[in-house]
Structures are given as C-alpha cells and as structure tokens.
Amino acid sequence: MRNHTSFPPARRTLRRAERRIRRRPAVAAATLAVGLLATAALTTAAPASQAEASGSVPNFTLASYTTSLPATDAEVSPETAVDTAVTAADAAVAAATTVTADIAASGLDVGTPDTTIDTTELESAVQQLQRAQAFPSAYAEDFTAAVTTLTSSVNEQAQGLRGKLDAAIALKAQQEAEEKARKEAEEKARQEAAAAQAAKKSSTSSAPRPVFATGGAVGGTSPADAQATARAMLGSYGWGDDQFGCLVSLWNKESGWNYQAYNRSSGAYGIPQALPGSKMSSAGADWQTNPATQIAWGLGYISGRYGTPCGAWNHSQSTGWY
Numbered sequence: 503m504r505n506h507t508s509f510p511p512a513r514r515t516l517r518r519a520e521r522r523i524r525r526r527p528a529v530a531a532a533t534l535a536v537g538l539l540a541t542a543a544l545t546t547a548a549p550a551s552q553a554e555a556s557g558s559v560p561n562f563t564l565a566s567y568t569t570s571l572p573a574t575d576a577e578v579s580p581e582t583a584v585d586t587a588v589t590a591a592d593a594a595v596a597a598a599t600t601v602t603a604d605i606a607a608s609g610l611d612v613g614t615p616d617t618t619i620d621t622t623e624l625e626s627a628v629q630q631l632q633r634a635q636a637f638p639s640a641y642a643e644d645f646t647a648a649v650t651t652l653t654s655s656v657n658e659q660a661q662g663l664r665g666k667l668d669a670a671i672a673l674k675a676q677q678e679a680e681e682k683a684r685k686e687a688e689e690k691a692r693q694e695a696a697a698a699q700a701a702k703k704s705s706t707s708s709a710p711r712p713v714f715a716t717g718g719a720v721g722g723t724s725p726a727d728a729q730a731t732a733r734a735m736l737g738s739y740g741w742g743d744d745q746f747g748c749l750v751s752l753w754n755k756e757s758g759w760n761y762q763a764y765n766r767s768s769g770a771y772g773i774p775q776a777l778p779g780s781k782m783s784s785a786g787a788d789w790q791t792n793p794a795t796q797i798a799w800g801l802g803y804i805s806g807r808y809g810t811p812c813g814a815w816n817h818s819q820s821t822g823w824y
Contacts (some may be wrong), residue, residue, distance in 0.1 A: 725759035749811035774800025
C-alpha cells in the first residue's frame with residue numbers, strides 16, 4: 503500500500519536495536535574473558551596461601567549459582583511480549599487492508615484522495631522482530647517497541663479512514679431518504695392535482711344546452727316553477743349556475759320536470775325519478791304532490807352519490823341512468 507506518512511522515531515528505534523545486537527556479542531565475549539582470567543588467578547593463589555598458614559585449614563570449594571525469582575502477575579515474558587506485538591501488528595495490517603477495500607467497494611467520496619495505508623515499514627519491523635527471536639530474549643526488546651509504535655500508527659490511520667467511510671455512508675443514507683421523501687411528495691401533489699382537475703372537469707362539463715322553462719315561480723307545480731324552486735336550492739349545496747344547466751338537462755331527460763311523472767316499466771316516480779318513489783318520503787310526507795319535496799330529495803341524492811349535478815349528468819350520459 504502507499505502512503506506518504508513516515509515514522510522517524512520508529513526507524514531510529516530499529517537502527518538502535520540493530521546496533522545493539524551487533525555490539526552485544528563483543529561485550530559478552532570481553533566479559534567472559536575477564537571472568538575466566540579472574541577465576542584462573544584465584545585458583546593459582548589458593549595453594550600458596552595454604553602453605554603459609556599454620557595449622558591445618560579445611561579445604562573448601564567456591565561455587566557459583568543463580569536463583570530464579572518467581573515472576574509476579576505484572577511481569578510478562580519476552581516471548582509473550584513478542585507474540586502479542588506480532589498479533590497486534592497482523593491485526594493492524596488486516597484492518598488497513600479491509601478499510602481500503604471497503605472504501606473502494608462503496609464508491610463514496612470520503613474526503614481524501616488517498617485511501618491507502620502504507621504498512622510496508624510495519625511488516626518489515628515484524629520480520630526483524632521475528633529474526634531477533636533467535637538471539638537471547640533481551641535482544642528483541644527494542645524491536646518489540648518499534649513494532650508496537652508502528653502498529654499504533656497504522657491503527658490510527660485505519661480508524662481515521664473508517665470514521666470517514668462511516669460518515670460518508672450516513673450522508674448517503676440521509677440524502678437517499680430526503681430524495682425519496684421529495685419524490686413521494688411530488689407524486690402525491692401530482693395525484694392531488696390530477697384528482698382536482700378531474701373533479702373540476704366533471705363539475706364543469708358542459709351539458710347540452712338545456713331547455714329552460716320560463717316564467718316559473720318558486721313553490722309552484724309547473725315545470726317552470728319546479729326549475730325556479732331547484733335553482734333557489736342550489737346555493738345551500740355550494741353550487742352555482744354552471745351546475746344548474748346540468749341539473750336541467752338531467753331532469754329534462756328523466757321526467758321533463760313533471761312532479762307526476764311515472765315510469766310504468768320500472769316504477770320510478772317524480773321529477774328525480776326516485777325508484778321506488780316512496781324513497782322521497784324521507785324528505786316529506788307530501789312527496790307525491792309537492793315538487794319542492796321531490797327536488798330536495800333529488801338534490802340530496804345527487805350530492806351524496808355524484809358530488810354535483812354535472813357529475814350525475816356525466817354518469818347518465820355514459821351509462822343511461824344515474
């Protein structure tokens with residue numbers, strides 16, 4: 503992997519460790535030579551001292567020994583320290599490789615052009631540490647420290663890139679949610695506009711020019727009177743004169759605005775041709791003789807089922823009935 507980040511302290515630690523390894527054999531050899539000379543001198547001087555002494559002196563032998571102190575819970579053997587450092591280094595290299603691959607797979611912009619982590623120096627330090635294990639355990643201490651330092655640096659870079667990737671993923675999810683909400687709102691608005699347009703078209707559909715009765719008076723029984731009565735009632739439903747034309751056409755077709763109109767084949771009766779006619783009794787007991795009662799019932803029926811007289815008229819035109 504590539505990265506321009508360098509670690510001077512770790513390199514110095516590695517160089518110092520190498521120099522110490524090269525120097526320690528010479529120091530150990532010199533120390534061993536001095537020890538051998540001192541031992542020889544003591545061995546030679548012992549008989550002379552015994553000859554000069556009066557009386558018998560018991561012979562004795564000098565013995566060298568070492569005592570192994572028990573390790574405390576806080577102590578960690580050099581071998582364990584090396585294994586721990588190598589394991590942590592391997593995990594750091596794997597984390598660096600994984601986060602780089604994850605960023606590439608995501609295709610997201612994480613805010614930095616270089617999403618690789620250079621682990622070459624760490625891998626080299628691990629190899630040197632493993633070679634140092636062939637020497638006495640003390641020789642690996644400096645290399646262990648260098649590996650630990652480089653491992654921390656690689657982990658820090660990997661964690662930084664992981665944080666950038668997580669932030670980019672969260673931003674993408676937020677943007678997708680906002681885009682989805684925007685599209686849903688647009689679709690809802692489109693559907694509402696289409697429904698409103700359809701309702702407007704239905705309510706404003708132009709009926710064939712109706713034949714209006716003239717000279718009618720509200721409350722009378724003639725077709726002209728019935729139309730005048732119906733026109734006066736339209737306002738209570740929020741309808742205007744545009745709906746009155748559809749109503750005139752509709753009931754011209756059904757009954758000619760005759761309150762006594764009766765269909766022998768179906769049994770429909772009155773201006774709105776209620777089927778059966780007795781349904782109109784809900785508007786008044788005089789449903790058979792009063793055009794106003796029939797009209798009140800008929801307008802209520804149209805409002806509840808078709809919304810407007812033009813809606814009822816359009817239905818009647820397409821199906822033949824309403």
